[in-house]
Amino acid sequence: MPSNTSTDTTNPEQPSIVSRPIVATIILFGGLAILVLSIGLSIMYGASDIDFITIWQSLTQFDPSSTSHQIIRGLRIPRALAAALIGASLAMSGAIMQGMTRNPLASPSIMGVTAGATFMIAISYAVMPGSSNFTIMLWAFSGAALGTSIVFGIGSLSKSGLTPVKLALAGTAVTALLSSISSGIAIHFNVAKDISFWYAGGVSSIQWMHVQLLAPVAIIGLTIALLLANSITVLNLGDDVAKGLGQQTIITKLTGTLVVLLLTGAAVSVSGTIGFIGLVIPHITRFLVGVNYRWIIPCSAILGGLLLVIADTVSRMVNPPFETPVGTITALVGVPFFLYLARREGSGIR
Template sequence: MEQTRVEIVFFAIMIVTFGTIILCLSMAASIAFGAVNINLSTVWESVVSYDPSKTTHQIIMNLRVPRVVAAALVGSALAIAGAIMQGMTRNPLASPSIMGVTSGATFAIAVALALFTTLSPIGTMFAAFIGASIGAGLVFGVGMLSRNGLTPVKLALAGSAITALLSSISSAIAIHFNVAKDLSFWYAGGVAGIQWESVVPAIPVFIISIILAIMISSSITVLSMGEDVAIGLGQKTGLIRTIGFIVVLLLTGAAVSISGTIGFVGLVIPHMIRFLVGTDYRLIIPCSAVLGGLLLVLADIGARMINPPFETPVGAIMALIGVPFFLYLARREGGR
């Protein structure tokens, strides 16, 4: 058994190591590929010795690097948030997009745009934090009203209902206050046109949230075994759930403020990681961070390749991947 544990840890280290290498190569490819293809040597030159007088250097550093960094950060954040939600709720269908967290964040951004017309990146992020908490609170509130408690499928249905409600209200607000064009970016979901002004304010939030997630990872492992087991082992379940909930809100809110609504990253990646390394969240969280970032970077590259020179929204790419996976999980959990 101990040998098996060592092998699992070694395998997780390999996932993080090689995943990080592939992520860096994918980011380099994403920077080089675009409406105008740029040699990798030019990409490297712009990074190590930036020359603002060169147009290619400006394109790389001001447009493409922020875009790929945003894709990696958002993918990592959503994957970690999904892993934490699944571990805390013991719900395999839990993820920010399904549990109403992302739709709540988008709803709050719609309200903020209607009230203030223009928003700074920090203002957008704070609005997303508030909306994410509203969306999650509504979903769990509706789910708790159902008979026989909170089952995975009931939570998923409540999340779908609240998502539809908040999306409809957001659309009505956008039309009434004439901010539909501004809000369309957050609906479509993507990282095209993102600049450093949107990315930089969110980086400290991501760093703090990931550190907190790693700190409570062992407690989430215990909590995922059941409430009674966690209490029996001396876990302060209320405190852990509170910290975990805050981490999910911070990660999701920051991600939505940058890229809009991108679904299913937090559903697909944690399931894949648990299949590979088991149920220890000390391994699941770092592996999810790496593969989540890799998935979204690759999805962004694919979005540019489907119908060039036009770009397909990354949210649509992730829906093509995530919807069949969600239906499979819902069918399996419904059968149980």
């Protein structure tokens, strides 16, 4: 039986890059169809279930006097769309980080990116209460950059260099530090209630304005990431190999880092801290489609969006009519996976 695994031989001097385009194509189209179905189910189920006919009528024959129509159009549709965009953004960020650093433990939640964004959001509430959503997003961008800079700065102080485990340890320490300072700011300035949403993480308060902010950022981030895909694939083979093939590694890393900050900052500014999507999804995607980032990035986006939409739906069904923080659901999946990766790294397996 012929294998669906192919080897990229575009450049005869380039090392073999295993990819599975057939599987990737199935994920792209099949996953997209399942994602659309999941968004529909997310709209249907919640504190009160709404049948498909009512949903269809709200889209085609909207009645402003109908409470169900208002809930569908004003709350559930933007919530489901935002969950898909946030999940896609976090998954793409994790894939880019893991590809550039060759670190299987890299992800926005572990490397201090999300903690930095939340830290700056706490400062914005303390010094600029009543800031607009766009202003909060800018604060989140700067915080994501701060967290990343601190983690890589600490990691680079090591004599043996930026090993995956040391980066993960630095990220965990910086995340704990920034989270503690954020809590202190929240208590001192009496804004704990305002920023508690960002600590828990979730999409329960999403409105159309948030989707309008997220969508352009996600599209721009995906576009740039796809343009960088070949360079990240080669970079994942190692800096020496990439330089030998004529890659501008510094430019690739800077551009990729900016994309990560853009995607993560936008996601955190809207949903708060939702962990482990950027860790788990890229690994699952690589297992399925190979190590070619032309496939990993778009497939990670679809699978990440799918995971968060399903997690958000489950969070509403665990203890109705109350909602479980969606970050709790993703952590139930991500924590065991992280422990497995950390144990494997500790055994010297890359």
